[in-house]
Amino acid sequence: MGRRSDHSREELASLATEAARAIMVEQGVAQVSARAIAKRIGYSPGTLYNLFENIDAIVYQVNAATLRDLAMAAMAAVENQTRPLDRAIALGRAYVDFAEAQPRLWLSVFDFRPAAEGDSPACFEEAVTLLFTVVNDCLTPFFTAEQEALRAASGRVLWSGVHGISLLNVTGRLGQPDGMTAADMAELLIRNFIRGLEA
Amino acid sequence: MGRRSDHSREELASLATEAARAIMVEQGVAQVSARAIAKRIGYSPGTLYNLFENIDAIVYQVNAATLRDLAMAAMAAVENQTRPLDRAIALGRAYVDFAEAQPRLWLSVFDFRPAAEGDSPACFEEAVTLLFTVVNDCLTPFFTAEQEALRAASGRVLWSGVHGISLLNVTGRLGQPDGMTAADMAELLIRNFIRGLEA
Numbered sequence: 001m002g003r004r005s006d007h008s009r010e011e012l013a014s015l016a017t018e019a020a021r022a023i024m025v026e027q028g029v030a031q032v033s034a035r036a037i038a039k040r041i042g043y044s045p046g047t048l049y050n051l052f053e054n055i056d057a058i059v060y061q062v063n064a065a066t067l068r069d070l071a072m073a074a075m076a077a078v079e080n081q082t083r084p085l086d087r088a089i090a091l092g093r094a095y096v097d098f099a100e101a102q103p104r105l106w107l108s109v110f111d112f113r114p115a116a117e118g119d120s121p122a123c124f125e126e127a128v129t130l131l132f133t134v135v136n137d138c139l140t141p142f143f144t145a146e147q148e149a150l151r152a153a154s155g156r157v158l159w160s161g162v163h164g165i166s167l168l169n170v171t172g173r174l175g176q177p178d179g180m181t182a183a184d185m186a187e188l189l190i191r192n193f194i195r196g197l198e199a
Numbered sequence: 200m201g202r203r204s205d206h207s208r209e210e211l212a213s214l215a216t217e218a219a220r221a222i223m224v225e226q227g228v229a230q231v232s233a234r235a236i237a238k239r240i241g242y243s244p245g246t247l248y249n250l251f252e253n254i255d256a257i258v259y260q261v262n263a264a265t266l267r268d269l270a271m272a273a274m275a276a277v278e279n280q281t282r283p284l285d286r287a288i289a290l291g292r293a294y295v296d297f298a299e300a301q302p303r304l305w306l307s308v309f310d311f312r313p314a315a316e317g318d319s320p321a322c323f324e325e326a327v328t329l330l331f332t333v334v335n336d337c338l339t340p341f342f343t344a345e346q347e348a349l350r351a352a353s354g355r356v357l358w359s360g361v362h363g364i365s366l367l368n369v370t371g372r373l374g375q376p377d378g379m380t381a382a383d384m385a386e387l388l389i390r391n392f393i394r395g396l397e398a
Contacts, residue, residue: 153376164363196391
């Protein structure tokens, strides 16, 4: 497994990120290591450290891409609806569906424990911000300009609630009521919460 | 670390369970092993296998006790309130507070991956049932007898939502809005959900 020179730096970085993603899809984020990535692409671990500051940086890139994909799927679902309540429900359902379709990639975003201390990189923070922009835009119609704090709090609460349903779902602990999917449960949560806001 | 004979079988089983609980409190459920428990109580791993079918059985005992403690804390909080909405809110706050006070024990209930396949033992299932009895009792006032299915679904949805807030809280990923605790977020979720049910 010696170093080869048939790829440019950019190609190598891209190969390494794809390999990390494949390991996350197949085995989960805990199995991502310099050795596992290097083995998969046929380079030495040392080559990776010439390209990336550390393995955390590779995982953050994959997780940022996952969050961007999730935000895109959510936006597409929201745009199919016109009524504010339907848009909020579509967002919740899209979140649950995305996690169900890509359980290990989605779990990797939340299960990842970086080896190095410090802030997460800008690419990841931007993806988080993108997702919460979709959430906040969906909730805007239910609040006045003076209720900005309540809107932000409601966005966090609804996201946490739908996230809980989604996490219990992909880890097999949801205990769905008869005839309901996890997405149906997210809909029940969002529908009643928003009805409560309006009441 | 040879086998000693200064404890009865019952005393040994109790020592082993206490040792497993201490490891879970200090290091988390992933660190519980026959070796770690045996080392802590000064017996050989073989002694443990004379007392328990496997290590899963010990962890399930601790997790069942944690769920019973959680159910008791929730019942005590609920009984301090008279209005149905206040009772439901007290339940949610007690759940979040319990997880915050005992994060590793609480996480162990959900993070535990038994080594052996099969159903969880009766002691654990009974503790789960106890907790959901508290949840369902709190929600009963908001539903008619004909709405039993909706009540059950609402119980699961609210629990999943509060669980999500609690999990993000103990793993440092909640991103609380200004001036709100995780328990305040659980209250906002429950209050609006129930208001929505009533609307």
